[in-house]
Amino acid sequence: MRLSSMADYAVVAMVAAARQCPTVGADGDARARANAGQLALETGLPAPTVQKLVSRLVAAGLLTSARGAGGGLALARDAHDISLADIVEAVEGPIALTPCVEGISHDCAPGLGCSVRPHWPVVNEALRLALSGVPLTRLMTPHDDVDMVQ
Amino acid sequence: MRLSSMADYAVVAMVAAARQCPTVGADGDARARANAGQLALETGLPAPTVQKLVSRLVAAGLLTSARGAGGGLALARDAHDISLADIVEAVEGPIALTPCVEGISHDCAPGLGCSVRPHWPVVNEALRLALSGVPLTRLMTPHDDVDMVQ
C-alpha cells in the first residue's frame, strides 16, 4: 500500500525541477535548465538517485534533457498539466493495487475462481483518479489551505 | 503502490470465510464456524499462511475465534459492514501512501521544507474512501456487472 521510495523521491524532484524552471520557453528551448546535481543539492537526495530518477522521468516524457556542456533538464510541459498520477506511473508503471491485471492469470484462489478479480479495476481507477486530481502546481506551494476545502 | 501479498490473500480468505459462514447467529454463537484448514483448502492458500492471516483478522476485530475442539472462525459482523479498507488496515496498518505521517519527521527534502507533505493526507483519504466503498458482499459474487455502471 505504500508508495515506493523512488516514486516518493520523484515527486520531490519534480517539484524542485518545476521551481528551478518555472517557465519553459515557447520556442521549445528552455533557458533556465537545471542539471541533476542542482536538483540533488536542493532536494537533499543523493545525486546518483536523482540521476536514475530523471532518466525514467525523461523516458516517460515528463522531462526533456539536453546532453553535453550547458545541458540540463526542463519540464516537458506546463507544471499544471503534470499530476501525481503521471509521476507515479513514470516510476512505478501502471497504477494497480494487485497483479490481478488482464493477461496475467495469477490464480490466487483457484477454488473461488478468483471472484475478487473483477472488482480490482474499480478500485484502481478510483486511486488513479485521486492521484490525477493533484497537479504539480499545487505541490509547489509550501503550505496552503486549499486541500482542506476539497 | 502494490498491495502486499498478505493483504491480497486476506481479502480472498475473508471472502471464503463469508461464504462458509453466511449468517452469524443472533445469539452471538455462530453455528457454522469455519476453521483455518477449511479456508486454506477452499482458497488454495498455504495453511500456515491462512493461520497467520486469521490471527491478524481476529486481532483487528473482523473475525471471532473459538478455541478448542469444535472451535473455529466466524465473521465478527455482517459481511455488508466489512469493506476492503477494513481488511487492508487489519493486515497492513493505516492506509498511507507515504511515511510522511504526522509525528514522524522523515525529512525527504530539507531544502524544500517538505512542501509536498501537507498534500498527502488528501490523497490518502481519497484512497481510503475508494476502498471503503467496496463491501465484502460485493466481492462474494462470482461476477456481476454492478461495477461497470458505477
Place this chain on the structure above:
DNA sequence: TAAAATAAGACCGAATCAATCCGATTTAAA
C-alpha cells in the same frame, strides 16, 4: 482424566528493493 483439535506466537530462509558505482556518449567552449 486423557486425548484431540484449535489458535497463537516465534523463528528462519528468500526475494525484492533501494542505493551506489562505473563506463560510454554527447555537446559546448576554449
Place this chain on the structure above:
DNA sequence: TTTAAATCGGATTGATTCGGTCTTATTTTA
C-alpha cells in the same frame, strides 16, 4: 582541435521486508 562538462545506461552490493514453516500453549469433548 582539444578539453571540460553533463547526461545516459548497465551492473553490483547491501539491507529491509516479506513470505513460509515450525513449535508451543489453550480449550473442549469424550
